[in-house]
Amino acid sequence: MRPGLLQLASLPPLSLYIHLPWCLKKCPYCDFNSHEVHSNGSLDDQLESRYIESLLADLNQSLPLIWGRTVHSIFIGGGTPSLFSPAAIDSLLSQIRARVKLSADCEITLEANPGTFEKDRFKAFRAAGVTRLSIGVQSFNDVHLQSLGRVHNAAQAIAAVHEAAQCFETFNLDLMYALPGQTIADLERDLQTALSLSPLHISIYHLTIEANTYFAKFPPKVPEDDEAYAMLDVITERLDKAGLSRYEVSAFAKPGHRCKHNNRICTCSKALTGNAVAQEEEIKHKEIAFEFMLNALRLKDGFDSNLFHERTGLAISSIQSALTQAIEKDLLIQTPKSIKPTERGFDFLSDLQEIFL
Numbered sequence: 001m002r003p004g005l006l007q008l009a010s011l012p013p014l015s016l017y018i019h020l021p022w023c024l025k026k027c028p029y030c031d032f033n034s035h036e037v038h039s040n041g042s043l044d045d046q047l048e049s050r051y052i053e054s055l056l057a058d059l060n061q062s063l064p065l066i067w068g069r070t071v072h073s074i075f076i077g078g079g080t081p082s083l084f085s086p087a088a089i090d091s092l093l094s095q096i097r098a099r100v101k102l103s104a105d106c107e108i109t110l111e112a113n114p115g116t117f118e119k120d121r122f123k124a125f126r127a128a129g130v131t132r133l134s135i136g137v138q139s140f141n142d143v144h145l146q147s148l149g150r151v152h153n154a155a156q157a158i159a160a161v162h163e164a165a166q167c168f169e170t171f172n173l174d175l176m177y178a179l180p181g182q183t184i185a186d187l188e189r190d191l192q193t194a195l196s197l198s199p200l201h202i203s204i205y206h207l208t209i210e211a212n213t214y215f216a217k218f219p220p221k222v223p224e225d226d227e228a229y230a231m232l233d234v235i236t237e238r239l240d241k242a243g244l245s246r247y248e249v250s251a252f253a254k255p256g257h258r259c260k261h262n263n264r265i266c267t268c269s270k271a272l273t274g275n276a277v278a279q280e281e282e283i284k285h286k287e288i289a290f291e292f293m294l295n296a297l298r299l300k301d302g303f304d305s306n307l308f309h310e311r312t313g314l315a316i317s318s319i320q321s322a323l324t325q326a327i328e329k330d331l332l333i334q335t336p337k338s339i340k341p342t343e344r345g346f347d348f349l350s351d352l353q354e355i356f357l
Helices: 045-066 086-097 121-127 142-147 154-167 184-196 225-241 260-266 285-296 305-312 316-328 343-347 349-354
Strands: 014-020 070-078 101-112 132-138 171-177 201-206 245-248 251-253 270-272 332-334 338-341
Touching: 014 045, 014 260, 045 086, 070 086, 070 260, 086 101, 086 121, 101 121, 101 260, 121 154, 132 154, 142 154, 154 171, 171 184, 171 225, 184 225, 201 225, 225 245, 225 251, 245 260, 260 285, 285 305, 285 316, 305 316, 305 338, 316 332, 338 343, 343 349
Parallel strands: 014 070, 014 270, 070 101, 101 132, 132 171, 171 201
Antiparallel strands: 201 251, 245 251, 332 338
């Protein structure tokens, strides 16, 4: 939001999102701003340099709004950011440090796909300043990977995880469920393989059919809703037994390995984004309460009641009727100090969020 539109009691922590939109192949379910590389599968130095210059030009435009403030997390997403060379990522991060102050413990996450790495590439990303890797595995089943249009196979996924574990103190695995033709037994095998790799953080997403995707035009047969809910029960039970606690609707972590960027965004920390994103929207004052609740309710532990006023500038009483409605539906718990979803509210999060529209 621009200065003057909203008066907050205190400024929220800053996070930076960087979008690198190229990938080897557009996945049939992907509705993100991503574009296939039409070459030998790599980006040339000139394209990398021009794009980084454009990113920095966007950042320069935002600098007057954030002078003196500290950035606490950076998330480099895509596309497939690991297509960029380690030298390009090193240059990008160095030039960001020259423009903004990063906290001493700034978390810098880079998304990577198993089909875009070779030996020692992850080590070079770590040397460039990346502190956390997020690996887009999606499945360890070759048939399901093929149905998702992924460019890697199970063996490459496992090799990528082993490489990440050697180079990074913390990393994330992305998995998907309710895939075309997937059974609960298939899912259990995916989870067993994932857990055998001793991950510190797992993000698991339900496959959704989004508009303007290949799957929207040619819908695959996916598990029915009841089976998908059963799959989610299996996921939460298996990961909890393995010591990976569900702290966000799609995220599970060992103690000390929660994604700081996710936590900050869920509590409406200010995120700086450039113009490479597909849409740019300034949140209107009347919508900010919904935006806060949309994100904060993704956290299993909810949020401190005072945080609502700190992040929105509004009194909690402005949404009390919606809070009461959610409580009556057994979707929400409100105490004098905190607000959080119930187990039912967490499982039916979209229904809970809709109340605050």
